[in-house]
Amino acid sequence: xxxxxxxxxxxxxxxxxxxxxxxxxxxxxxxxxxxxxxxxxxxxxxxxxxxxxxxxxxxxxxxxxxxxxxxxxxxxxxxxxxxxxxxxxxxxxxxxxxxxxxxxxxxxxxxxxxxxxxxxxxxxxxxxxxxxxxxxxxxxxxxxxxxxxxxxxxxxxxxxxxxxxxxxxxxxxxxxxxxxxxxxxxxxxxxxxxxxxxxxxxxxxxxxxxxxxxxxxxxxxxxxxxxxxxxxxxxxxxxxxxxxxxxxxxxxxxxxxxxxxxxxxxxxxxxxxxxxxxxxxxxxxxxxxxxxxxxxxxxxxxxxxxxxxxxxxxx
Amino acid sequence: xxxxxxxxxxxxxxxxxxxxxxxxxxxxxxxxxxxxxxxxxxxxxxxxxxxxxxxxxxxxxxxxxxxxxxxxxxxxxxxxxxxxxxxxxxxxxxxxxxxxxxxxxxxxxxxxxxxxxxxxxxxxxxxxxxxxxxxxxxxxxxxxxxxxxxxxxxxxxxxxxxxxxxxxxxxxxxxxxxxxxxxxxxxxxxxxxxxxxxxxxxxxxxxxxxxxxxxxxxxxxxxxxxxxxxxxxxxxxxxxxxxxxxxxxxxxxxxxxxxxxxxxxxxxxxxxxxxxxxxxxxxxxxxxxxxxxxxxxxxxxxxxxxxxxxxxxxx
Numbered sequence: 001x002x003x004x005x006x007x008x009x010x011x012x013x014x015x016x017x018x019x020x021x022x023x024x025x026x027x028x029x030x031x032x033x034x035x036x037x038x039x040x041x042x043x044x045x046x047x048x049x050x051x052x053x054x055x056x057x058x059x060x061x062x063x064x065x066x067x068x069x070x071x072x073x074x075x076x077x078x079x080x081x082x083x084x085x086x087x088x089x090x091x092x093x094x095x096x097x098x099x100x101x102x103x104x105x106x107x108x109x110x111x112x113x114x115x116x117x118x119x120x121x122x123x124x125x126x127x128x129x130x131x132x133x134x135x136x137x138x139x140x141x142x143x144x145x146x147x148x149x150x151x152x153x154x155x156x157x158x159x160x161x162x163x164x165x166x167x168x169x170x171x172x173x174x175x176x177x178x179x180x181x182x183x184x185x186x187x188x189x190x191x192x193x194x195x196x197x198x199x200x201x202x203x204x205x206x207x208x209x210x211x212x213x214x215x216x217x218x219x220x221x222x223x224x225x226x227x228x229x230x231x232x233x234x235x236x237x238x239x240x241x242x243x244x245x246x247x248x249x250x251x252x253x254x255x256x257x258x259x260x261x262x263x264x265x266x267x268x269x270x271x272x273x274x275x276x277x278x279x280x281x282x283x284x285x286x287x288x289x290x291x292x293x294x295x296x297x298x299x300x301x302x303x304x305x306x307x308x309x310x311x312x313x314x315x
Numbered sequence: 316x317x318x319x320x321x322x323x324x325x326x327x328x329x330x331x332x333x334x335x336x337x338x339x340x341x342x343x344x345x346x347x348x349x350x351x352x353x354x355x356x357x358x359x360x361x362x363x364x365x366x367x368x369x370x371x372x373x374x375x376x377x378x379x380x381x382x383x384x385x386x387x388x389x390x391x392x393x394x395x396x397x398x399x400x401x402x403x404x405x406x407x408x409x410x411x412x413x414x415x416x417x418x419x420x421x422x423x424x425x426x427x428x429x430x431x432x433x434x435x436x437x438x439x440x441x442x443x444x445x446x447x448x449x450x451x452x453x454x455x456x457x458x459x460x461x462x463x464x465x466x467x468x469x470x471x472x473x474x475x476x477x478x479x480x481x482x483x484x485x486x487x488x489x490x491x492x493x494x495x496x497x498x499x500x501x502x503x504x505x506x507x508x509x510x511x512x513x514x515x516x517x518x519x520x521x522x523x524x525x526x527x528x529x530x531x532x533x534x535x536x537x538x539x540x541x542x543x544x545x546x547x548x549x550x551x552x553x554x555x556x557x558x559x560x561x562x563x564x565x566x567x568x569x570x571x572x573x574x575x576x577x578x579x580x581x582x583x584x585x586x587x588x589x590x591x592x593x594x595x596x597x598x599x600x601x602x603x604x605x606x607x608x609x610x611x612x613x614x615x616x617x618x619x620x621x622x623x624x625x626x627x628x629x630x
Contacts, residue, residue, distance in 0.1 A: 142476035
């Protein structure tokens, strides 16, 4: 298999690249390094197991040139920082919707017929059915990131229908693990590095969501890809249980060796205006194919905190 | 009320402008005349009942300037010709998604808090529940027009949540009536004007969909706007019954005085690759507020055919 990974130097992308290379596939990682980091791929590149292309998906000619000769696209590139998208309303339109359009155009031109895509549970908005199944509607996202993921899903199904591109669309919950480029764990560690005595937590700490370890995320995506045979395959990719932000804060404090630091909540149910405070995703559809995550939300967070603390502090 | 109508010189837009002007509201019609026609507004403009601005929604500064001072936006502009969007994959991205982004940005800048939007039943794709309710999912559109409408819905709910814009999203079935700029009735009339002996019909003639007369469409939109009070209000706007293409062809032949013309079907279940051959929309949600269309699909088509034949042939 010749896999073209967008966002290949990013969080999920670097793990995907490593796993596919380990399995003997040809891997090209395409990344503009806006969030990703070349060092996440250094080992693979040195071993000749991955070709890295530093370029932007908004450069339509560049992505089309780079994609030639591949037979699978794994499209992971996005502005994955939802909060940033609220400050600049055009960010997700460009990095999400327009970038995805360019990916699909390149696939059309080169007749590449398989696409794995990282969508998000934020397409559901504030669902009134929890855990939310894939056939929930109407889809009323409350963030620009969510709006963009919904737009991408529609573009993928329209291209798929008209140009014979089979797709596997995964609606992620929170993903955690090494190489994270943003997210609650990294935020807490950075805040504690700046002030070890006090950790500010956005919201009331009761926001509760499912957390999946990035190794499980990559495994789940490839599991569904290998087995689901519809022209469009939409899956939640998550564990059913959740963990709240206050618990994550305490896990980080312990791992940083700062059990007595003060936790200061900013208050309110939401961390920020586009935050969905309670998320629960039904993993039943992917489970019906035989897959389940190897870790609960708590296990995933505990492992990721240990890994990220080691990565960030050099311990 | 000071209403700003995008696509105001178009099919639905010109009827909306006329009705709002008749009710005494201040009306601005904004249109690039790509599909719309200034003559649809000539009467209103001459009577001083409507301000017409010829400009493009892709000109972000122009739309922002023009929108200042209004308190309601009725966003109807789009490439409403689904078939055209299949030939040029970027058409709906630009005329739908990017244009809608510019509309929402202008609303944000000018703090305009109410938006009525024409979405489409094509966001459902090929639904396996018919009549399809508004909470159907997952939404897997098969045309670029459908992908764009889905993208617009997401942008609207994200802007709505973050900037306090209340929205009324109407998922249209087929709309028919005078001032139509495309669609099956107009196609049939133009074909018969070119060759009165033979009418080519795309597909097998059995594609069956609900048809709403444009006067009912405008009435339904304003009815829901006046009564639905959620921050996001999503409604199918359609009648429950359907009419098939073969029946429409026969109605057009009769109205044209060509009952003996040959009807030649191109065959196949779909009219074209992005066509959804069987559509049925549940009107129950808007009906629960007390609204129902004044005409069945057949009555709407019969009236529209008579009106369009008169308009096109000057009879």
